[in-house]
Amino acid sequence: MLDNVAVSVRDLRVSINNKEIIKGISIDFPRYAVTAIIGPSGSGKTMLLRSINRLVELIPDVKVSGKIWVRIGDELHDAYTLDPSYLRRKVGYVFQKPNPFPHLSILKNMTIGPMLNGIAKGKKNLERLAEEKLKEAGLWDEVKDRLNDAAWRLSGGQQQRLCIARALALEPEIILFDEPTTGLDLYNTKKIEELMVRLKEKYTVIAVTHSVDQAGRIADFIAFIYNGKLIEFGSAASVLKSPANELTELFITGRVLDGVKV
């Protein structure tokens, strides 16, 4: 397979309680680029994202078929034969709602993953790693004097950036974002969008968003998902300027919302 593919999905089907949510999606996500997955809510965007790091398996009565290949180092691995813990360490995830461990300190939020996973050992090394990743996520200056505060005391936007930093601390290869700026103010939205663009230098970024505008601002590639199927996939410029499919055009011009033509 091609060297520039980070995640390769083949005929992915996901059903919950025998109801098919993803109905046969095949897609190759390019390496070191930002790919935005857009589509109306309920189209299966989040489920596609969760299939990549197998978080989907936490849902009871879920069935997944098809193949997902994930690049770790120089090789593509079958995600569903890897140890899920190992996979999730290599494929980071940032959730829609900021979910730091509220009761733990900011520092502990950063170090608990690397510590339990054995990525860094010793207090010094862990703290150095935390500092480095907080800086990478652009949060260090705001929290460096209050590292021992509980995380729930941070603002929503800060919490989300902490979650990004926490994901970075595991030194993943791919980072998945699930509408990470939902409900955040403009300042934090802008900061996180800039961060996602910056991250593609070292990581592969795949981001679900329901905002076409946001996709335009951050993405190199855009995938449009509708009703559990991949409708269109291409470079951001081509998808946004001259969509090949009528449904895509309806969506990016705001005429399909939540699966209903308006």
Place this chain on the structure above:
Amino acid sequence: MSLKKLRDVVYTGLAYLSLLLLIIPLAWIIFECIIRGGYYIVSRPLEFFTDIGRPPGVEGGGIGHAIQGSLYMLGLALLIGVPTGMFAGIYLAERRNSPIAKAARFVSDILVEFPTILVGIVTYIFLASKVTGILATGPAAFAASLALALIMIPIVARSVEATFLTIPSEIREGAYALGFSSGQVIFRILLPAVKAGVVTAVLIGFAKIIGESAPVIVSNGISNFWFSKWTEPAPSIPVLIYVYGLSPFKEWQTQAWAASLFLLLLVMGVGFLARRLTKKLL
């Protein structure tokens, strides 16, 4: 990696072991009750349930007097405890934010965890004690009944409150909109709507006092005769188990196990009823 897996397996094993540690003693208790006491009940059921205890060393006899005493004591306790707990509980729900409701709620939460033995001591001090008591009867059944009532009141009140709070506010508002008075709304509309919940609340309170022995021992003392007067000590099933169980006499010990089996079934029956009613409510 495999070390991690091994650790997880060990943890899972320990978690299941803890469940065994919970279940085994219960099974053991039930087993002993059946083995040591079951035979006595089955072999002479009439005598066991209706006859009085024999003196030590004499074969035969039953716990009829203790059942009778328990019925009297629990009866009076229910008579006092149910309305008091229920009315207080309704007030807690319908006047949520009044200072009295707040104080009563705070106190209830403490009382639910309060040592029951102290409740018996207090009713004894205020009423039964020959020195400090108003009625100065000495240890007496009514003091025990009152203690049991006091133990169940906060439990009933809090459960009734919780039940009333499940009523959607539209029903309440709808009833008031029809021009009913508060009394009519509460007793004609709301109370019938949560009948099952109130019965459950009473059962929960009742289950708590059926097996109580400590408050009864300190306020009523110990008796092995038929119930005679409210101002005298009366027998009861839990206290009979206590006395017979501690005695060195084989016959009494056997009957302690038999009485335990009976009491256990009673408590489990009440719990079963309460659970059934709760399920019906949902």
Place this chain on the structure above:
Amino acid sequence: MTTVRKSIFIFLGGFALFLALILPLYFFGELYGASEFFSKFSFLDFILGREWSLSEQKYGALPAIYGTLTTAGLALLITMPVSIAAAVAMTELLPEWLSEKLGIIVDVIAAVPSVVVGLWGIASLGPFLSDTLYKFLVENLGFIPIFQTTTLTAYNKLTAALMLGYMITPFAVSVIKENLRLVPMEIKEAAYALGLTKWEVIRITLSYIKPGIFAALMLALGRAVAEAVAVSMVIGNTCSFSVSLLEPACTLTTLIINNFAEATGIEAAALIGLGLVLFVISILMVLVSRLIYGKLLGGYMR
């Protein structure tokens, strides 16, 4: 019309007011009952007195306080791992239907009358332990002071603590289970997304509800302190300050339950004084537990 509307709440409020007054009434009753004793003996001598003997008119509460705290504390140590592990097994490991069935069993254990547990302790558990565990402890670990005893008996602090531990566990399990159910899915997802294994996720979940667990165990400890009849049946009822777990002891509640029915005059008042100590310990535990839980609700669990 308005008077009719109000009068019903005056009626109901009377009962609520009575409920609110029960606790002060208890406190006053205890003080009143113990007053005769404290008019003759100083409170300090009572609380620090090292000997309790009705026949010699020596009323020192210290051995009973020691017995209560050691047995209840030991019971807590037993409950802590078992109740946490059982709650985790029921909420995180087992399927819903099985967990529900086990929940019923836990409720049944909680409902077993303490006198029945006591009977089991005196006739089954105690003799069994002394033939097996205690014999082993004395023969093999007898050099450790807590396992030293001159005459091995079935009725001692350890029997009482094991039995008490069993009695308070179902309550702790239920409360910890409730707390575990309140943990938001997002927290678990976040942990899984960090590549943590199931038990590492559970570890984070448990740290999330730590104040809830603490509050639950505090209440469980309060119940162990308050238990009277079952303890009195197996603890051996001999007051002592022995550090050995295999020696008999007495507690606040056992002294009361064993002597109150026959006590008169100053003796009864002294026993009520023990009740006063029990009163204070119990209230403190409930209040501390509530304080912790209140803090939790004001913090990240809002």
